Amino acid sequence: MKKFFKAQQVSPNVWWVGAIDWNVRNFHGYLTDRGSTYNAFLIIDEKITLVDTVKAPFADEMLARISSVIDPEKIDYIISNHAEPDHSGALPAAVAAIKPEKIFTSAAGAKTLNLYYGDLGYTAVKTGDSVDLGNGKCAFVDTKMLHWPDSMVTYYDRDKLLFSQDAFGMHLACSKLWADENPWSVMEYEVRKYFANILNLYSEKVIALLDSLPGLGLDIEVILPDHGPLWRKDLDKIIQLYRDCALQAPVPRAVVVYATMWGSTKVCAEAFADGVRSKGVEVETADLLVNDRSNIMTKVAGAGLIAFGAPTMNNQVYPAMADIMNYIKGLRIKNKIAFAFGSCGWSGEGAKQIAALFDELKLEQPLPMKQVKYMPQSNETEEFFNAGAELAEKLLEKINNK
Amino acid sequence: MEKYVCNICGYVYDPAKGDPDNGVAPGTAFKDLPESWVCPDCGATVDEFEKAE
Ligand SMILES: [Fe+2]
Ligand SMILES: [Fe+2]
Numbered sequence: 268m269k270k271f272f273k274a275q276q277v278s279p280n281v282w283w284v285g286a287i288d289w290n291v292r293n294f295h296g297y298l299t300d301r302g303s304t305y306n307a308f309l310i311i312d313e314k315i316t317l318v319d320t321v322k323a324p325f326a327d328e329m330l331a332r333i334s335s336v337i338d339p340e341k342i343d344y345i346i347s348n349h350a351e352p353d354h355s356g357a358l359p360a361a362v363a364a365i366k367p368e369k370i371f372t373s374a375a376g377a378k379t380l381n382l383y384y385g386d387l388g389y390t391a392v393k394t395g396d397s398v399d400l401g402n403g404k405c406a407f408v409d410t411k412m413l414h415w416p417d418s419m420v421t422y423y424d425r426d427k428l429l430f431s432q433d434a435f436g437m438h439l440a441c442s443k444l445w446a447d448e449n450p451w452s453v454m455e456y457e458v459r460k461y462f463a464n465i466l467n468l469y470s471e472k473v474i475a476l477l478d479s480l481p482g483l484g485l486d487i488e489v490i491l492p493d494h495g496p497l498w499r500k501d502l503d504k505i506i507q508l509y510r511d512c513a514l515q516a517p518v519p520r521a522v523v524v525y526a527t528m529w530g531s532t533k534v535c536a537e538a539f540a541d542g543v544r545s546k547g548v549e550v551e552t553a554d555l556l557v558n559d560r561s562n563i564m565t566k567v568a569g570a571g572l573i574a575f576g577a578p579t580m581n582n583q584v585y586p587a588m589a590d591i592m593n594y595i596k597g598l599r600i601k602n603k604i605a606f607a608f609g610s611c612g613w614s615g616e617g618a619k620q621i622a623a624l625f626d627e628l629k630l631e632q633p634l635p636m637k638q639v640k641y642m643p644q645s646n647e648t649e650e651f652f653n654a655g656a657e658l659a660e661k662l663l664e665k666i667n668n669k
Numbered sequence: 670m671e672k673y674v675c676n677i678c679g680y681v682y683d684p685a686k687g688d689p690d691n692g693v694a695p696g697t698a699f700k701d702l703p704e705s706w707v708c709p710d711c712g713a714t715v716d717e718f719e720k721a722e
Contacts, residue, residue: 375677412678412711472710 272331274309275444277497278426278489280403282309284317284332285493286325289440294353297464298559301457302440305353306493308430309333309342310423313401316344317365318421318430319493323356330364339364344398346405347372347389348432350379350417354493362387371398373409376417392419400425408483410434413472414465427488435505436492437461446496446505455508456565457495462512463568464561468599470513477510515602517571517666521550521659524563525576526587531610531642532576538648539574539608542655548572548662550655555587563591567600572662573630574606574655579617584609588617592624604662605630606654608637633661672721673699678711681721 274282285306291299305321307329315337321329333339342365347355350372358380362370369390372380377389392398397406403425410418414433421430437457439449446454466473480487490498490505498505521543525536536552543550553563555577567573577588584592605625609618615638622636634654639647670684682688682702687695688709693702699718707714 409679416677416711469710 270327270331272328273335274332277308277444277491278428280311280426281423281428281491282311282332282336283307283444283491283497284309284329284336286321286328286332287440287442288322288325291440294438297438297561299438301438301453303438303494304440305329306436306491306495306497307354307357308491309336310400310403310405311337312403312425314343314399315341316346316400316405317342317361317367318346319348319354319432320345320357320361322353323360326357326360329357330360340366343368344400345370346421346430347376347380348419348421348430349415349493350376350383351415351433352383354432355380355383358387359384369398371405371407373407373411373417373419375411375415376419379415379417406485410476412469413476414469422485422487424486427486429485429487429490431490432493433461433465434492435490435498435509436494437496439495441496444497445500446498447500449496454496458505458508459512459569460561460565461494462509463565463598466512467515467564467568468597470515470599470601473509473513477506477513480506512568515568515600517602517604517662517669518569519548519663519666520570521548521572521574521655521662522566522570523550523552523574523576524555524567524591525552526555526578526585528578528580528585529642531639532578532608534643534648535608535610535637535639535651536574536576538643538651539576539606539655542652542657543572543659545652545656546659546663548659550659555591560591560594564594564598567595567603570603571666572604572606572658573600574608574658575621575625576608576610577617577621578609579611579615582614582616584617584620588621592621596624596628600628601630603630604658604665605632606634606637606658607632608651608654610639610641610643612641633658670696670698673718674721675708675711675713676717676719677713678708680708680710682718
């Protein structure tokens with residue numbers, strides 16, 4: 268069955284030939300509640316070049332879009348900027364249809380692709396290398412660990428485009444290809460979510476890369492990421508948004524993340540949140556049993572004050588909290604005022620383990636961990652309210668003293 | 670003392686600086702790193718490191 272899909276032109280010599288995954292909701296554990304896209308691009312030059320591919324089940328969609336512009340066999344080169352399977356899964360199918368002369372990838376990309384798909388014939392490139400396409404050329408820039416060892420970006424000088432792989436991308440399926448055709452609030456939220464869940468741990472590398480960009484001497488007019496809408500207007504805005512995410516500077520917002528078995532920790536969480544609210548600081552509570560891990564991380568990244576509360580179960584912090592603790596530790600959140608709390612029957616490891624994690628992450632804890640037995644009594648709920656108010660004030664001070 | 674570079678992510682271990690965040694004092698040679706030490710950027714083990722050029 269031949270699929271019917273068309274390419275969309277993005278610049279005089281480049282076409283979008285990716286795939287739209289409208290119904291993906293779980294992307295390796297990331298809740299993609301608006302779906303995603305896997306962007307691939309076709310450069311029509313003397314040497315015709317395909318930049319990145321799509322997730323394996325979408326190979327037909329990509330090949331159909333390519334065929335709407337040109338017979339795939341006419342393609343000479345494939346560039347693989349990132350070896351993760353959402354961008355390389357369709358590589359074997361693409362190679363079979365295209366029979367490319369060369370496949371360009373980073374040295375780490377060649378190793379990784381070889382392990383995934385066997386030797387399809389890779390040519391390793393690094394920063395400073397470029398390939399002449401006839402009228403224009405593609406220059407490669409290593410972006411190691413942003414966010415895999417193989418990651419690189421490609422600049423096509425003829426149309427002044429940067430193929431940025433996962434960088435500047437977001438999980439969002441939409442029919443309007445350009446970011447400026449979609450609401451900025453959605454763009455901002457989804458970029459922040461993507462950054463928080465995929466790039467947060469490499470924040471310092473992101474800043475270093477952004478700082479090094481001007482020195483690379485690339486005249487970038489359009490940024491083409493591998494997920495979600497593409498950037499052609501106000502590039503400063505998206506670059507500044509990335510810098511903001513990477514700086515993790517304190518913002519006047521708080522989130523109270525909790526798990527609860529019999530409602531006790533929830534009572535503490537709500538009292539604390541109301542204390543925060545009483546000082547005019549925006550706050551929300553998030554129950555771990557109904558909120559997805561990736562959304563919790565987005566809230567945590569967007570807060571200057573975080574409070575984590577959990578019961579103790581089997582002498583351990585409650586499992587849903589252990590999961591999110593493991594996740595935020597890996598994502599290396601920083602520069603936050605933190606508060607650990609919980610409720611327990613007898614042993615009370617829960618809140619202690621949370622406080623220990625905050626210490627390990629070097630988060631400021633102006634107030635000691637606070638734990639109640641069985642059910643908070645009215646004097647204790649008041650203490651939680653006061654704790655929320657006090658930490659909200661501390662947050663405002665921290666922001667004002669910056 | 671020689672610097673070593675991580676093959677996976679490009680992190681450079683500089684003995685003069687050590688890795689104080691992970692308990693390695695300045696002046697610690699690469700060969701004297703504790704066995705449990707991993708690349709602070711990507712988590713790779715010491716066998717992924719090569720002498721820097
Ligand atoms: Fe990726
Ligand atoms: Fe991706």
